[in-house]
Amino acid sequence: MQIEQTLDNLKRKGFKPFYFQDRESAVNFILDLIPKTSSVGFGGSMTVKELALDFRLVAQGNKVYSYDTISPDLKDRLHQLAGSSDWYISSTNALTEGGDFVNIDGTANRISALAYGVKNIVYVLGVNKITADLDSAIDRIRNHACHLNAKRLNKNTPCATSGQCCYCDSEDCICNATLISHHPTRLQENVYAVIINETLGY
DSSP: OOOHHHHHHHHHTTOOEEEEHHHHHHHHHHHHHSSSTTTTEOOHHHHHHTTTTTHHHHTTTOEEETTTSOOOOOOOOOOOHHSSSSSEEEOSSSEEESSEEEESSSSSSHHHHHHHHEEEEEEEEEGEEESSHHHHHHHIIIIIIIHHHHHHTTTTOOOHHHHOOOOOOTTOOSEEEEEEEEEOOOOOEEEEEEEEEEEOOO
């Protein structure tokens, strides 16, 4: 994998890519990037959880809407509040070397926010999420990330047991909607890709 080519492709497509050798440098960049007066929404992400980005933003004074920081009285409105924030931070299930972000959701709150409504997006990911093309991206998601998430969330799906996707019709399926982002959408002002030279998340 040539990271320089991936960064060039992201830039050509209108994204704002940044590459860091370690997580702390990336986290500090994001903290400096987002104004302290801005609200910040989060989708569920093990990468973001490992980086503790939501707690770090709370500490610097931002209004943060994430699973781990939101007050109990607002939990039933979390997705709505996160999706209407000034900024939205998410990882991605996969990023192709050609510069396409691929995400598969169960509830679709995350891909909804990534596609429409939030003007400033930050994708943060480890190099383990980068794949050669769209086919390998979807294969990575369905046969690596999804079964780990299904198991973590105690979902009653075949993949949670077998570790392999069978394109099931389970009521607990977390593969209900797929978003492929080729470019920032017209209402988005800034879409950053913060890539870290580490293995992070699923």
